[in-house]
Amino acid sequence: MNLIDQIKALKEEALRLIDKAVDLEKLNSVRVEFLGKKGKLKAILKTLGKLSPEERKQVGQLANTVKEELEERIKQKEEELKKQALAEELKKNKVDITLPHSWIEVGSAHPVISTMFEIVETFVAMGFSVAQGPEVEKEAYNFDMLNIPPDHPARDMQDTFFINKEGYVLRTHTSPVQIRAMLTQKPPISIVAPGRVYRKDADPTHSPMFHQIEGLLVDEGITFRDLKGILKIFLETTFGKDIPIRFRPSYFPFTEPSAEVDIGCTVCKGSGCRVCKDTGWLEILGCGMVDPNVFDAVGIDWERYTGFAFGLGVERIAMLKYQINDIRLLFDNNMKFNHQFKGIR
Amino acid sequence: MKVPYSWLKEFVDIQVSPQEVADRLNETGIEAVAYPFGERIENIVVGKILSVGKHPERDKLLVCKVSDGEREYQIITGATNVFPNGKVVLAKEGAVIQGKTIKPVKFGSLQSEGMLLSLEELGIGEDAEGILILPDEVKEGEDPNKLLGLGEDWIIEIEITPNRGDALSVKGLAREVGAVFGLKKRDKKPSVEIPQDDSIKIQVLTDKAYRYRGVIIQGVEIKPSPFDIQLKLIKAGQKPINNVVDITNYILLEEGQPLHAFDLDKIEGEVVVREAKEGEKVITLDGEERSLKQGDIVIADSKKVIAIAGIIGADNTKVDSNTRNILLEGAVFDNIQVRKTAKRLGITTESSYRFERGVDIQNLPNAQDRAVELILQTATGKATGYKDIYTKPYIPKEITLREKTTKRVLGIDIPKEEAKELLERLEIPTEITEGGTVSKIPAFRSLDLEREIDLVEEVGRLKGLNKLSETYPKIPTQAFRKSDEFNFDRRTRDFFKDIGFDEVVSYTFVDEEIYSILGLPVPPIRIKNYLLKIQSIMRDNLAVSLIKTLQYNLRFQNRDLKIFEISSTFFEDYEEIRLGLLATGKINRGFDFTKGETQYSTTQNWDFLKIKGAVESYLKMLGLDGVKYTQIDLPYINPYEGAKVSVNGVEVGYVGRIHPEKAEMLEIPKDTYIAELKLRCVGRTLNNQECGSDYLFNLWKNKDTVVFQELPKFPAVKRSLAFEVDEDLQVDKLLEAVKNFSPKIEAVELFDIYYLDENRKSVAVSVLFRDKEKSLSDEEVNQLVEQLVKDLQNRFNLKLRT
Ligand SMILES: [Zn+2]
Numbered sequence A: 001m002n003l004i005d006q007i008k009a010l011k012e013e014a015l016r017l018i019d020k021a022v023d024l025e026k027l028n029s030v031r032v033e034f035l036g037k038k039g040k041l042k043a044i045l046k047t048l049g050k051l052s053p054e055e056r057k058q059v060g061q062l063a064n065t066v067k068e069e070l071e072e073r074i075k076q077k078e079e080e081l082k083k084q085a086l087a088e089e090l091k092k093n094k095v096d097i098t099l100p101h102s103w104i105e106v107g108s109a110h111p112v113i114s115t116m117f118e119i120v121e122t123f124v125a126m127g128f129s130v131a132q133g134p135e136v137e138k139e140a141y142n143f144d145m146l147n148i149p150p151d152h153p154a155r156d157m158q159d160t161f162f163i164n165k166e167g168y169v170l171r172t173h174t175s176p177v178q179i180r181a182m183l184t185q186k187p188p189i190s191i192v193a194p195g196r197v198y199r200k201d202a203d204p205t206h207s208p209m210f211h212q213i214e215g216l217l218v219d220e221g222i223t224f225r226d227l228k229g230i231l232k233i234f235l236e237t238t239f240g241k242d243i244p245i246r247f248r249p250s251y252f253p254f255t256e257p258s259a260e261v262d263i264g265c266t267v268c269k270g271s272g273c274r275v276c277k278d279t280g281w282l283e284i285l286g287c288g289m290v291d292p293n294v295f296d297a298v299g300i301d302w303e304r305y306t307g308f309a310f311g312l313g314v315e316r317i318a319m320l321k322y323q324i325n326d327i328r329l330l331f332d333n334n335m336k337f338n339h340q341f342k343g344i345r
Numbered sequence B: 001m002k003v004p005y006s007w008l009k010e011f012v013d014i015q016v017s018p019q020e021v022a023d024r025l026n027e028t029g030i031e032a033v034a035y036p037f038g039e040r041i042e043n044i045v046v047g048k049i050l051s052v053g054k055h056p057e058r059d060k061l062l063v064c065k066v067s068d069g070e071r072e073y074q075i076i077t078g079a080t081n082v083f084p085n086g087k088v089v090l091a092k093e094g095a096v097i098q099g100k101t102i103k104p105v106k107f108g109s110l111q112s113e114g115m116l117l118s119l120e121e122l123g124i125g126e127d128a129e130g131i132l133i134l135p136d137e138v139k140e141g142e143d144p145n146k147l148l149g150l151g152e153d154w155i156i157e158i159e160i161t162p163n164r165g166d167a168l169s170v171k172g173l174a175r176e177v178g179a180v181f182g183l184k185k186r187d188k189k190p191s192v193e194i195p196q197d198d199s200i201k202i203q204v205l206t207d208k209a210y211r212y213r214g215v216i217i218q219g220v221e222i223k224p225s226p227f228d229i230q231l232k233l234i235k236a237g238q239k240p241i242n243n244v245v246d247i248t249n250y251i252l253l254e255e256g257q258p259l260h261a262f263d264l265d266k267i268e269g270e271v272v273v274r275e276a277k278e279g280e281k282v283i284t285l286d287g288e289e290r291s292l293k294q295g296d297i298v299i300a301d302s303k304k305v306i307a308i309a310g311i312i313g314a315d316n317t318k319v320d321s322n323t324r325n326i327l328l329e330g331a332v333f334d335n336i337q338v339r340k341t342a343k344r345l346g347i348t349t350e351s352s353y354r355f356e357r358g359v360d361i362q363n364l365p366n367a368q369d370r371a372v373e374l375i376l377q378t379a380t381g382k383a384t385g386y387k388d389i390y391t392k393p394y395i396p397k398e399i400t401l402r403e404k405t406t407k408r409v410l411g412i413d414i415p416k417e418e419a420k421e422l423l424e425r426l427e428i429p430t431e432i433t434e435g436g437t438v439s440k441i442p443a444f445r446s447l448d449l450e451r452e453i454d455l456v457e458e459v460g461r462l463k464g465l466n467k468l469s470e471t472y473p474k475i476p477t478q479a480f481r482k483s484d485e486f487n488f489d490r491r492t493r494d495f496f497k498d499i500g501f502d503e504v505v506s507y508t509f510v511d512e513e514i515y516s517i518l519g520l521p522v523p524p525i526r527i528k529n530y531l532l533k534i535q536s537i538m539r540d541n542l543a544v545s546l547i548k549t550l551q552y553n554l555r556f557q558n559r560d561l562k563i564f565e566i567s568s569t570f571f572e573d574y575e576e577i578r579l580g581l582l583a584t585g586k587i588n589r590g591f592d593f594t595k596g597e598t599q600y601s602t603t604q605n606w607d608f609l610k611i612k613g614a615v616e617s618y619l620k621m622l623g624l625d626g627v628k629y630t631q632i633d634l635p636y637i638n639p640y641e642g643a644k645v646s647v648n649g650v651e652v653g654y655v656g657r658i659h660p661e662k663a664e665m666l667e668i669p670k671d672t673y674i675a676e677l678k679l680r681c682v683g684r685t686l687n688n689q690e691c692g693s694d695y696l697f698n699l700w701k702n703k704d705t706v707v708f709q710e711l712p713k714f715p716a717v718k719r720s721l722a723f724e725v726d727e728d729l730q731v732d733k734l735l736e737a738v739k740n741f742s743p744k745i746e747a748v749e750l751f752d753i754y755y756l757d758e759n760r761k762s763v764a765v766s767v768l769f770r771d772k773e774k775s776l777s778d779e780e781v782n783q784l785v786e787q788l789v790k791d792l793q794n795r796f797n798l799k800l801r802t
Helices: A003-020 A024-035 A040-050 A053-092 A111-126 A153-157 A176-184 A224-239 A292-298 A314-322 A335-341 B005-009 B018-028 B144-148 B170-181 B227-235 B243-255 B335-345 B350-357 B361-379 B403-410 B416-425 B452-463 B484-498 B512-518 B543-554 B608-621 B660-666 B696-702 B731-741 B778-795
Strands: A136-138 A168-170 A189-198 A209-219 A245-252 A255-264 A281-290 A306-313 B002-004 B031-036 B044-054 B062-067 B072-077 B087-091 B105-107 B110-112 B154-159 B202-204 B209-218 B259-263 B271-275 B281-283 B289-291 B297-300 B305-308 B326-333 B382-389 B397-402 B430-433 B436-441 B561-570 B574-584 B591-595 B598-601 B627-630 B637-647 B650-658 B672-683 B717-726 B745-755 B760-769 B799-801
Touching (some): A003 A053, A024 A040, A024 A053, A040 A053, A111 A224, A111 A314, A111 B484, A176 A209, A176 A292, A209 A314, A224 A245, A224 A255, A224 A281, A245 A281, A245 B018, A255 A306, A255 B452, A306 A314, A335 B561, B002 B005, B005 B018, B005 B170, B018 B031, B018 B154, B044 B144, B072 B110, B170 B416, B202 B209, B202 B382, B209 B271, B227 B243, B243 B259, B243 B350, B259 B305, B259 B361, B297 B335, B326 B335, B326 B361, B361 B382, B397 B452, B403 B416, B403 B436, B416 B430, B416 B436, B416 B452, B484 B561, B484 B574, B484 B696, B512 B543, B543 B561, B543 B672, B574 B650, B608 B637, B608 B650, B637 B672, B650 B660, B717 B778, B731 B745, B731 B760, B731 B778, B760 B778
Parallel strands (some): B202 B271
Antiparallel strands (some): A136 A168, A209 A306, A245 A255, A281 A306, B044 B087, B062 B072, B105 B110, B209 B382, B397 B436, B430 B436, B561 B574, B591 B598, B627 B637, B637 B650, B650 B672, B745 B760
């Protein structure tokens, strides 16, 4: 076999072994065996001296090409083996991607507070400002200045908690915030006042503590039709564009004319059910034009200004929205209840 | 109030269905529902009781023989008001009573072949006490369905608002229905003639009896009322008693005028209407002894109180089966006084209910004489005279209603001609004047209609508020105020919700016991008329509520809790809105990446630094720096794992671990962590002057705005230093001393602490040096470090570790 054939055979064998190498170590030993200082290619080249210069050149060139080819092939194989090794390494350290995460769980919102904030924001977006008042309230603001004199049957409408502080009660509604606003601001006034209120009442639909939102708009030229407009926007925003709305004349000492506002039952869509007591309607809020006596009490001229006021119970709306059937669940704070309200605002 | 539709029709020719009447009443301001009076029942018949005997084996049962005219039935009953010859409603086999089909049933050895029915079982009343006894003139074998009108008549049940006492009668409701439908109401006029007799011994000594009219009727015979009167009362939800009492009730329902009949022969001397003496006692018709107070109005004779005016009669002058002569009282008393007395005594009667809401003083003679006429018809006798004490006759108030006022309030034009027409439908005489109308308010609306606005409401509700179209007002932009408190609360709420706390809302009232367990003084505000004693104290911190919430959840095996609440706490002169946090158990239930061969849990438990972290992140979110933690002294917080929190020298709350002793007493986990921050204050005065400004809200609102600082131009040099210090040195003090040593120290970071022995520990920090003007050389830094260590050694018992 001449040298050229020997080199060709050597190349074939080397290529075969490179392909067969299963790891970097094996590959390296192939490199050493064929291309090393004491390798097979070197060994062949050592015999070059016996050849004619012509042949020497030819064989030398071939040997170089083979060397480069083999080196290239080894490099490729090396890359391959590294990739393989990394893939194995990664696989070895794989994660069960379905395991529970270790980041914080998001907290749950309370359905009443959530509903309250949402409603307030609706009115804030319409241009109302948020006002507040204390829960231990002056009797004068809670009753007398709202045109509810002592011994008036209207005081019976709201069973009051009395406290050990003369002249104060736990406020029975958020309406005293109206008085506070009108005593501290000159018209025009536009406020919405959320807050806790208290009545001596406890059953599946009444809680001794609950939340209300009060609204008041006082300016020149405000009419009952304006009241209807504002409430329509609010009710449609809260219950949907097509919600039926009706205004029933009613009585509140601090507004006249007064009305109760009903919406079509959201549960049965008006056909009658337990929630709406088969009437197809749900009482949702009370409202009316501010009574001139209230303006008198706070020193606003009724001949110049008119105003409207409304008040709504937050629990009722939250219970309708989430179909909660017992008001007491709202204040028990059993986490099995609260955790149902993740992902609401 | 329940008004039979047939009765209503006696006063107004209404042609529409009862449901439509109810609907229209709702639309115009009186809550009303209409439902049929009973329902037709098959297999019932009028029976005559032939005999009543005791059940041989069962003590409480009676055995009746009852005839329906064709055959005899043996009926076993538990009712005690059965008697021979009594006429009753007999349910025979196959009748369906309250959903159950009647079948022969054995009681001991005897068989009952049916059932005798009460009003409740007939589906027309709430009275289940005793069976219904029909009048004698009814014949056995008749059809009770026809007799009682079951399923034929309708009931309109109304509920009035407190201002509409005028509608609390059949006649009053007829007037309202007439106004709504544009129909004219009829009146019933008595044809009896009673002579005026001022010698009747009645005297009024109080100005709280606006009118007092007594009629003497002699020779009456007390017996059951005629069936038609009884039936009307039954339909209206009342129980027939005897002819005289029934007729006073009948007139009360029909005319809205409460009346009271005294047994004249039981009255001693003169009848006086006066104020009660303090402590005066009377046994009222319901058998209760009542103690009176000065100010209460009573009717008395020369010896005793015979009625509490407008509320209830006394037992001592009650009409009974032996009564022969009566004094029939018709009166109008002061509504506020009746209300006060009734409320104090805890009595509500049909009479007091109406007096409190106003009774038509002008209609009194008409109503009373109608009663007299009916009494004479049903109880015979003779009305011998009346005396009417009415010193200040009613003068109708004149009220002007301007067209422009209607427009200003309702937003629609109602021409004066139309206003007149609407008001006159309500029987309010009205004249047209320049720019409006003038009305003379009749007595039946005198409490309700006092001002122009009251008439605006009347025309408004008759027009129908529901029919007004909406307009959209301009919200006055001058009134706009930034809602800072609301925004602050919202940001706080969002923050804690988003970092994993669950929002709770708890009652603001708690019990005294939790305060004594926690070792805290009882807060100042308490509810006097609490529903439950355990809900009688207005809390002055949120911890009490958060702990209660934890205790409640432990009952349901909810052991891992991280909750927050933003709510009120109550003090003598103001309220604080606070944030409360409570955390216990596991923070999360997560897993981490593979380490070696095992997937391991990274579930972490709460500890002091974690809850402190929640608080501190919140303060960072608000943009507040200068947070300090100092020694805490709260009886329910572990003093070695708790701290007061202050921001720029203002104490804003605390954070810490429950004291283990308290945890044991409260039966809650010892690893319970609580934090409370004072968010803001709500005063009770108009300008919040009692509040001060030591609240996070004020700090947040008044904090400096962020001002951009030039980015550093020269590189920093970092050095790590380890100090040996006393074990009880608070690391914060060391870090602060390092940081404040030189303006060239940009930052200090703690990276390691370990304890060398009982008394000493090693604290390792990395310090970042930077000069704003130039690059620092190693030399300079070395010098700074040297000076720093010297300085620290002057302050602390400290050694540099190498
Ligand atoms: Zn419904």
